[in-house]
Every structure is written in structure tokens, then in C-alpha cells.
Amino acid sequence: MIEIRRAGPGDAPALLDLQLRLDEESSFMLLEPGERDPVPKRLPPDGASFVVVAMAEGGVAAGYVEVEVLPYRRARRTGYVVMGVRAAHAGQGLGRRLLEQAVREARAAGMARLELTVMSHNLRALGLYLACGFQVEGLRRSALDVDGRRVDEYYMGLLLAA
Numbered sequence: 001m002i003e004i005r006r007a008g009p010g011d012a013p014a015l016l017d018l019q020l021r022l023d024e025e026s027s028f029m030l031l032e033p034g035e036r037d038p039v040p041k042r043l044p045p046d047g048a049s050f051v052v053v054a055m056a057e058g059g060v061a062a063g064y065v066e067v068e069v070l071p072y073r074r075a076r077r078t079g080y081v082v083m084g085v086r087a088a089h090a091g092q093g094l095g096r097r098l099l100e101q102a103v104r105e106a107r108a109a110g111m112a113r114l115e116l117t118v119m120s121h122n123l124r125a126l127g128l129y130l131a132c133g134f135q136v137e138g139l140r141r142s143a144l145d146v147d148g149r150r151v152d153e154y155y156m157g158l159l160l161a162a
Contacts, residue, residue: 002062002094004101007051011061012040015053018061022084027086027146028122047071047078048109052092052102062089065102067114078081081116090124099132103160112161119144120152134158 007015016038023033046048048069054062063085069076081102084096106114117140118125130136134156142150 001057002089003017003055004052004097005055006105007043007053007064009043011051011053011055014044014055014059014061015043015051015064016040018053018064018086019084020077021086025087026084028119028125030082030144048076048111050102050105050109051120052098052105054085054098056089062086063094065098067102067106067111069111077110077112078109079114081114083116095125095128096132098105099128103132103158107160113157113159115155115157117143117153119146120154126154129156 016036019036020038021029022029023031023036045068050067052065052067054064056062063083065081067079067081067084069079081099083095083098083102085098102113114134115137116129116134118129120126120139135158136154137157138155140153140155143153144151
């Protein structure tokens with residue numbers, strides 16, 4: 001059984017362990033192995049930012065969605081989404097459940113928009129975001145260098161206001 005919930009202070013070590021593992025097992029994450037700060041982040045983050053975590057048995061994090069909100073008045077109703085799901089839990093609907101919970105949290109907080117970027121060849125994630133209502137708003141050509149090649153990213157957004 002996997003519990004999806006907003007992360008709290010006690011989840012910081014499990015979240016960091018998850019992120020470090022994702023850096024190792026996926027070339028779709030922004031950070032490469034060894035680039036992440038090995039000190040757990042403060043949870044919950046300051047301001048309107050938040051993290052939704054999927055906790056499996058034994059306190060092991062299986063996936064997460066981080067929504068970062070800038071502290072400036074003009075930007076604080078927009079959240080930037082970063083998410084990851086361990087390979088062992090992929091294809092089981094966990095990513096959708098995490099993203100849906102993050103959208104609920106964002107709406108409850110009065111946010112008007114979520115946005116993210118996704119590598120153009122990450123078809124599984126692209127399909128998830130489209131299925132959850134995100135729309136492609138642009139293409140960031142040659143935005144990243146991954147495994148020795150230039151990679152495009154789609155810029156996507158979801159309007160939350162009814």
C-alpha cells in the first residue's frame with residue numbers, strides 16, 4: 001500500500017534518498033548523479049511551495065511532486081512542478097495519483113497555474129501531463145545536454161482557475 005500525502009519535516013531524509021536514486025536510475029531528471037546537494041531540504045519548504053510524496057512500506061519514498069512557488073507578488077500564484085517516480089513503481093498509476101494530489105493542493109492554496117518542462121523524448125511523462133490537462137505551450141530547442149546529445153524540452157502549463 002502506498003500513501004500519497006503532503007510531505008512533512010520527518011520525510012526529508014526519505015525524499016533525499018529518493019531523489020538521489022532517481023538521479024542514478026533515470027536520464028530524464030535534470031540532475032546527474034553526484035550533482036545533488038547531499039543535505040536534506042527543509043520540509044515543508046518556506047512560503048507557498050510544497051512537496052507531495054508517495055510513501056511505501058517501511059518509510060521508503062516511491063515518488064514525489066515538488067511545487068516551487070516564487071515569493072514575489074507577481075509570481076506567487078504560479079507553481080513550477082518537478083516530479084519523479086522510482087522505476088520499480090512506474091506504470092502503476094502512481095505518477096498520476098501524485099500529480100492529481102499536487103493539483104488539488106495547488107487549487108486549495110489559491111494557485112492559478114502550474115508549469116513544468118519535460119524532455120521531448122520522454123513520451124511516458126508527456127502522455128501523463130497531457131492526460132492530466134497540461135498543454136504544450138512551447139518548445140525549448142537544444143535546452144539540455146543529456147548523454148552527449150542536445151535535447152529539446154516542451155514547456156507545459158495547466159490553468160487551475162475555473
